[in-house]
């Protein structure tokens with residue numbers, strides 16, 4: 368692994384087999400027919416995360432995000448490959464690495480609801496060998512830091528969902544971990560709570576040099592928060608690169624032409640290199656073309672032909688611009704068996720610098 372990386376997954380694979388109960392067979396009247404199904408939750412996944420880096424793991428439901436988090440925190444054992452934290456093999460040094468890792472798993476009820484946030488922090492701190500005045504001081508600091516100080520003596524069951532989530536993050540941080548794994552930290556939270564959590568994540572990474580892994584299916588969270596993003600689908604890593612570079616991926620492929628009037632779209636059908644053409648906007652519509660990714664010469668040819676058609680149609684070309692894609696459209700293209708998704712695999716930077 369790279370010298371500085373705090374987290375590394377190296378070629379991990381994980382399959383789960385599940386039994387599905389089939390509907391009652393009308394002929395035999397047999398109940399409980401089981402069908403075994405194997406799901407691939409991780410297929411040769413590798414990436415690493417540097418100190419001070421926020422790494423985003425993005426993917427549709429069931430892609431394998433939570434499984435990756437569980438493998439880093441030693442909760443799921445990979446079938447093949449290894450996970451490392453601070454250079455230690457998670458499987459072999461489980462106890463040692465647990466000190467360095469704080470994890471908030473999606474939708475789990477981490478905190479004890481009859482206790483107060485402060486009592487929860489003391490309880491979990493003691494479980495992690497944090498004691499005495501250090502523990503109390505840290506519990507107060509964490510509650511202050513996340514904005515829960517005024518709730519420290521209120522039973523957790525009386526807290527809102529966002530406040531419970533903030534407490535779960537404090538619990539994950541009580542042993543002062545170097546690595547924080549946040550599984551869908553902002554799902555279901557209101558804008559304010561989501562913002563507060565994002566601000567705190569930034570602070571602990573940038574100012575305190577920790578590594579944070581965030582899984583999310585919220586593109587805005589990923590785009591705003593993460594330095595680097597990996598996209599997984601069906602257990603496969605299909606992209607892994609700095610957020611800016613991921614946003615650039617298809618930018619050379621989408622061109623918008625502002626014209627003085629509409630020209631028929633069928634004039635452009637059949638031109639090699641054009642994947643899609645459509646009008647966007649209503650006031651002054653733009654004709655937007657999506658062109659092929661890989662073959663630059665084909666793209667160039669297509670652009671010449673498009674311009675020639677405008678010329679033949681004698682329409683006024685007001686402006687031409689390239690469209691930067693947002694993460695959502697990039698994500699949708701990459702997870703929809705788009706052949707251009709292969710473009711990305713060449714530029715993946717799975718290792719932290």
Ligand SMILES: Nc1ncnc2c1ncn2[C@@H]1O[C@H](COP(=O)(O)OP(=O)(O)O)[C@@H](O)[C@H]1O
Pocket residue numbers: 383384385406407408426427428429430431432433434435
């Ligand atoms: N303990 C398990 N037993 C059986 N199947 C599982 C188990 N954990 C996860 N899976 C399956 O593995 C796939 C990936 O799950 P998960 O990592 O939770 O996805 P994500 O977090 O991206 O939604 C899913 O198809 C899920 O049903």
Ligand SMILES: [Mg+2]
Pocket residue numbers: 432433434473550
């Ligand atoms: Mg999940």
